[in-house]
Amino acid sequence: MTPLRIACIGKHGQTAQALHAAAGYASIELRQAGRDGADLTDPEALEAFLLQSKPHVIINAGSYNFLDRAETDEATAFAVNAEGPRTLARLCRRHGVELIHMSTDCVFDGAKPSPYTEEDDPGPLSAYGRSKRAGEIAVAQEHPEAITTRVCWVFSEFADSFISKAIGWARTQASLRIVSDQIGTPTYAPDIALALLRIARVKVDGAHDLHGLLHLASPEVMTRLDMARAIMAESRRQGGPFAEIEPVTTAAFNAPARRPLNARLSGARASERLGITWTPWQTALERSVAGVLARGGW
Numbered sequence: 001m002t003p004l005r006i007a008c009i010g011k012h013g014q015t016a017q018a019l020h021a022a023a024g025y026a027s028i029e030l031r032q033a034g035r036d037g038a039d040l041t042d043p044e045a046l047e048a049f050l051l052q053s054k055p056h057v058i059i060n061a062g063s064y065n066f067l068d069r070a071e072t073d074e075a076t077a078f079a080v081n082a083e084g085p086r087t088l089a090r091l092c093r094r095h096g097v098e099l100i101h102m103s104t105d106c107v108f109d110g111a112k113p114s115p116y117t118e119e120d121d122p123g124p125l126s127a128y129g130r131s132k133r134a135g136e137i138a139v140a141q142e143h144p145e146a147i148t149t150r151v152c153w154v155f156s157e158f159a160d161s162f163i164s165k166a167i168g169w170a171r172t173q174a175s176l177r178i179v180s181d182q183i184g185t186p187t188y189a190p191d192i193a194l195a196l197l198r199i200a201r202v203k204v205d206g207a208h209d210l211h212g213l214l215h216l217a218s219p220e221v222m223t224r225l226d227m228a229r230a231i232m233a234e235s236r237r238q239g240g241p242f243a244e245i246e247p248v249t250t251a252a253f254n255a256p257a258r259r260p261l262n263a264r265l266s267g268a269r270a271s272e273r274l275g276i277t278w279t280p281w282q283t284a285l286e287r288s289v290a291g292v293l294a295r296g297g298w
């Protein structure tokens with residue numbers, strides 16, 4: 001079996017940190033750089049990173065993920081989320097490197113009454129969603145063999161996620177307003193990291209004809225309200241901060257960027273084709289809350 005050499009765009013982000021932890025267990029040689037060494041808006045830095053790390057596979061876990069800010073800074077969102085992936089895909093193809101790109105449920109409009117599959121038509125509601133969709137298209141144009149994974153409501157003990165945010169808010173607020181009418185498939189970042197490594201292995205071994213879109217989503221379905229309540233209950237159980245949850249509608253919350261009310265992704269194709277499995281929700285929640293509480297800082 002060829003020893004795997006993987007380069008990852010993104011170092012301090014949630015998926016990037018989960019990949020770092022997973023690669024250690026899987027004895028994979030992983031090189032990582034974020035904005036410091038592989039800025040997606042800097043083609044020369046990207047090419048230098050690729051030439052230095054000589055990977056079999058590049059995983060792009062770098063992204064401009066500020067949904068609300070993107071409404072007034074669409075140019076930056078497109079530079080990082082669309083033009084950066086286009087350059088990266090072009091470079092990967094030129095140098096014979098496999099590419100695994102990452103995208104989001106926010107490419108959908110949320111009107112579908114069931115989980116979104118890879119066959120469903122995108123219809124982004126926000127500047128962020130449009131920039132991510134443009135990135136998907138650019139990657140497919142420049143590197144047809146590339147895989148674009150889509151993920152939804154990523155959480156973990158790493159970096160900044162809904163878990164660390166909710167616990168942080170609960171430190172200073174007795175009650176949190178959380179939307180009750182957005183439903184999604186919360187997915188544990190360490191599981192996503194393992195799935196990305198599995199895809200990388202399959203691509204390098206040439207075991208499957210695997211390219212195009214692939215949803216990486218756990219089968220767990222819940223609203224943001226359910227998720228916040230579960231986080232608060234688990235935080236309290238582990239001796240951390242607790243706040244009451246006040247349900248609000250998305251309309252009343254009135255965030256600058258529109259989110260899909262139905263953000264559910266179907267992970268069926270990934271499970272069937274690659275045997276991807278998911279940590280049970282309660283176990284993943286307990287680990288995430290424990291990790292966030294242990295590192296303090298929230």
Ligand SMILES: NC(=O)c1ccc[n+]([C@@H]2O[C@H](COP(=O)([O-])OP(=O)(O)OC[C@H]3O[C@@H](n4cnc5c(N)ncnc54)[C@H](OP(=O)(O)O)[C@@H]3O)[C@@H](O)[C@H]2O)c1
Nearest residue numbers: 010011012013014015034035039040062063102104153154
């Ligand atoms: N978090 C979610 O709930 C969620 C939901 C749907 C989809 N996704 C998708 O999942 C992927 C990973 O997201 P995440 O939540 O792990 O990310 P994250 O925690 O928000 O971190 C963002 C990452 O992007 C890197 N980055 C930002 N601007 C960059 C630039 N100009 N050049 C290079 N790297 C840059 C950061 O680099 P540094 O390491 O230098 O800080 C960091 O590693 C993204 O494609 C995102 O759209 C996430």
